[in-house]
Amino acid sequence: MTVAKLKHFTLTLSQVVALCLVWMCADIAVRQLHIPLPSNVFGMFLLLALLTFKLVKVDWLKAGSTWLIAEMLLFFIPAVIAIVNYQDLFAEQGGRILAVIGLSTILVLSVTALVVDKIYHYELKKLGEEQ
Numbered sequence: 001m002t003v004a005k006l007k008h009f010t011l012t013l014s015q016v017v018a019l020c021l022v023w024m025c026a027d028i029a030v031r032q033l034h035i036p037l038p039s040n041v042f043g044m045f046l047l048l049a050l051l052t053f054k055l056v057k058v059d060w061l062k063a064g065s066t067w068l069i070a071e072m073l074l075f076f077i078p079a080v081i082a083i084v085n086y087q088d089l090f091a092e093q094g095g096r097i098l099a100v101i102g103l104s105t106i107l108v109l110s111v112t113a114l115v116v117d118k119i120y121h122y123e124l125k126k127l128g129e130e131q
Contacts (some may be wrong), residue, residue, distance in 0.1 A: 008063065015064025022047050 026043030050056040
C-alpha cells in the first residue's frame with residue numbers, strides 16, 4: 001500500500017468514525033431528552049446544524065460520507081434477508097408494502113427537490129447581494 005493510499009484510507013476511516021460519533025451523540029440525546037425522533041434522523045439534523053453554523057466543514061466529512069454512500073448496498077442486506085424469511089407476509093401484503101415504498105420515495109424525492117431549489121435560489125440571492 002502506498003503512502004497516498006494509506007493516507008486516504010486513514011482519512012476516510014477517521015471521517016466514518018466522526019460520523020458514527022455524531023450518530024452516537026444523537027442517540028444519547030434522543031434517549032436522555034426523550035426526543036420523539038429516531039436517532040439517525042436527529043443525527044442528520046444535528047449534523048446539518050453543525051454544518052450550517054460552520055462548526056464542521058464539509059471537507060472534514062466528505063471522504064467518509066462518500067465511502068458510506070458507495071457501500072450503501074451493504075446496509076440493505078438485512079432487508080433482503082427479511083424478505084426471504086417472511087415470504088408469506090410479502091405474498092399477502094406485498095402490494096401495500098410496494099405502494100408505501102413507492103409513495104414515500106416520491107415524497108422524499110419531491111421534498112428534497114424543493115429544499116434544493118429553495119437553497120439554490122437563496123444562495124443566488126445571497127451572491128447577488130454580496131456583489
